[in-house]
Amino acid sequence: MTVTAHDKTHDGELYELFQVSAKAVLFNVVKDKVLLLLHDDGDHSIPGGHIEPGESLQEALLRELNEELGFSYHGSLWLVKADKYQTQQTKASKIDLYYVGELDENAPISIKNNGDGLVGWEWVAVDSILDGSYKCEPWIPELLKEALR
Numbered sequence: 001m002t003v004t005a006h007d008k009t010h011d012g013e014l015y016e017l018f019q020v021s022a023k024a025v026l027f028n029v030v031k032d033k034v035l036l037l038l039h040d041d042g043d044h045s046i047p048g049g050h051i052e053p054g055e056s057l058q059e060a061l062l063r064e065l066n067e068e069l070g071f072s073y074h075g076s077l078w079l080v081k082a083d084k085y086q087t088q089q090t091k092a093s094k095i096d097l098y099y100v101g102e103l104d105e106n107a108p109i110s111i112k113n114n115g116d117g118l119v120g121w122e123w124v125a126v127d128s129i130l131d132g133s134y135k136c137e138p139w140i141p142e143l144l145k146e147a148l149r
Contacts, residue, residue, distance in 0.1 A: 018084070018093040022061040023048025024077060025147045026103040028123060034144060035103060036136065037068065037111070038120040044136045046098075046143075061099060068118060070110030077101045081146045100147045 024047050026035040036044045047068045051060035058077065065073040077099040084095050111118050126148070128134035129141050 018095055020051045020095045020097070021049055022051060022057050022064065022097045022099065024061055024065060024073075024099045024101050025080070025143060026101050027126075027147075028105045029102055031102075031148070032126055033105065033123040034126055034129070035109075036122055036124050036140070037118055038122065039117045040119045041117065044140060046140075048099075057097060068111070069107075069121075070112060071108050073101070073103070075101045075103065080149075081143065098143060098147070 026047065027033065028035075035047070037047060038044060047065050048061060049064040049068070051057065052063075055063070057079075061077060062073060078101070079097060080100050081098040082095060083098070084093060086093050105123055109121055111120055124134055124136075126144060129136060129144055132141070
C-alpha cells in the first residue's frame with residue numbers, strides 16, 4: 001500500500017489526488033559517479049519508492065534502499081528536489097522527493113529479483129550522463145544537475 005490522498009467526485013466515487021515517493025541519488029565518495037538501477041525493459045532509475053502508511057519520509061527511503069540494494073544504508077541523506085507531475089497512464093498526480101547521499105563503490109549491493117523488473121545496477125560516470133554520451137532517460141541528467149548544486 002502507498003501513501004495517497006483521496007477525494008470524492010460529485011457522485012461519491014473516490015479518486016486519487018496524489019501519491020508520494022522518496023528516491024535517492026547516490027554518488028560515490030568523490031562525486032564523479034552515480035549509482036543507477038537497470039530494469040529488464042532497458043530503462044534506468046535511481047533507488048527509492050513509495051511511502052507506506054505510518055512511515056516517515058526517511059524511514060520509507062531507508063526501507064526502499066534496503067529492499068532494492070540488499071543492505072541497510074547508514075549514510076546521511078539530504079533533500080534536494082521535489083517534483084509534482086501527473087502520470088499519463090492513470091492521470092494520478094505524483095510527488096517525488098529526491099534525496100542525495102554518498103555510497104562507497106564497494107558497498108555490498110545485491111539486487112533481488114522480486115518481480116519489480118530490476119535486473120542490475122552500475123556506477124556511471126556523472127560526466128558521461130551530463131554530456132549525453134551515456135544514454136539514459138532525460139530526467140536523469142536534469143536531476144544530477146540539481147543534486148550537484
